[in-house]
Amino acid sequence: MKRLLLILFASGLVWPAAIQADDRxxxxxxxxPVxxxxxxxxxxxxxxxxxxxRLRFITGFTQEQLNRPYPPPHALFAKGADGxxxxxxxxxxxxxxxxxxxRAVLAQMTAIARGTPLFRDMQVEDVFTFFDLAKMMGFTQITVSDGKSFAHRINIQ
Structure with missing residues (x-):
């Protein structure tokens, strides 16, 4: 199964599937389901x-949202033993x-990440995405949800 997923990923196919989330x-x-x-x-x-x-990143992101003149449309936070x-x-x-x-919000986060000095200094601003930034910081997964009817997880390898 793992080999099949690698083949599908390597060929550019996305493999979304319902999983039994066993985390708390x-x-x-x-x-x-996720x-x-x-x-x-x-x-x-x-x-x-x-x-x-990772926690400093979350704190900075949250502080920026709270400084806006309107309520934050979403919350970003880190969980897991190592965040x-x-x-x-x-x-x-x-x-x-x-x-x-x-996914549109994640695309906006990619646009923001591409404007950072980190991406510009590395000369990857036209290649890397927000998912790559997450990998650089040591995040292994990103879960997005509307908080009521769906949740989708991106496992970062």
Whole structure:
């Protein structure tokens, strides 16, 4: 099965599938069932990618959202023993009405990441995505949810 997934991924096919989420975050932060896909990152995890770096990223992102003159449309937080699981959950109606809205927000996050000095200095701003940034920081998965009817997980390899 793992070999089949690698072949499908290598050929550019996406393999979303319903999974039985066996982590304690399902039904607490987001609803089940969870669909899943694999993202093969082009980035390497940075040597300094520790739990504290991931938590500082979440804190900075959250602070930026809270400084806006309107309520945050979604919450970003880290879970797992080492903060290696990135969760992005809508906080109100209209934020993520479906998986496509969630993917649009992730695409916006890619645009923001590509404008950072980190990506520009590495000269990867036209290649790397937000998923690659997550890999660089040591996140192993990203779960997005509307908080009521769907949850989708991207496993980062």
């Amino acid at each position: 975050h399902t039904e607490y932060y987001y609803p089940g 669909t899943e896909e694999v993202y093969g990152s082009r980035a390497e995890t940075m040597p300094e990618a520790e739990r504290s770096l 290696e699981k990135l969760l992005l959950v809508a906080t109100g109606a209209g934020s993520f009405e479906n998986i496509y809205h969630a």
